[in-house]
Amino acid sequence: MTDRFAVRTTPQGHGVWDAAVNGWHSRQDLSEPAATELAKTMNVGHAAQQTSTDTTSRKVVPAKPVLVLVDGRWWPGHLDWWVHETDGWYGRATLDATGAASWYPAASLRPAPAAATA
Structure with a gap:
């Protein structure tokens, strides 16, 4: 599963690129954190709005510590969303080391041991 919305650098700052229409979704003068947050929100909203009867999604509140x-x-990392696709479950996790969020198959995610979360 690939994210539809991605942060891209522009001469003015950062913006959110929409891969489905191959064009900008946002202004192109955003700060990187603002563009990243907008892209995350748009990707979650896009995944949740898919209309396939085989697709369900579950938000994880609060985000749970996991190993990816x-x-x-x-x-x-921290898991904040589950989406069920035709080929299985995918979780959206943000890696603690880089802050990068991406979708991973369920087999690539496991609960973090208590010692790792302290």
């Missing part, structure tokens, strides 16, 4: 398997290594 990336390139053969488990990274600490």
Whole structure:
């Protein structure tokens, strides 16, 4: 699963690019944190609005500490959304080390041990 909305750098700052229409979704003079938050919100809203009867979504409030398997290594992060697609469940997790949020298959996510969350 790929995010539809992505942050891109512009000569004026940052903006949110809409991959579905291949064009800008926002002003292009936003700060990077503002553009990132807007892209996250738009991606969650887009995933939640899909109309397929096989698709369901669940928001995780508050976000739960998890470990995310990336390139053969488990990274600490926080899970804030689940989406069920035709090929299985995907969780949106933000990695603690980089602040990058992405969608991961359920097999790549596991609860963080209590010691890792302290």
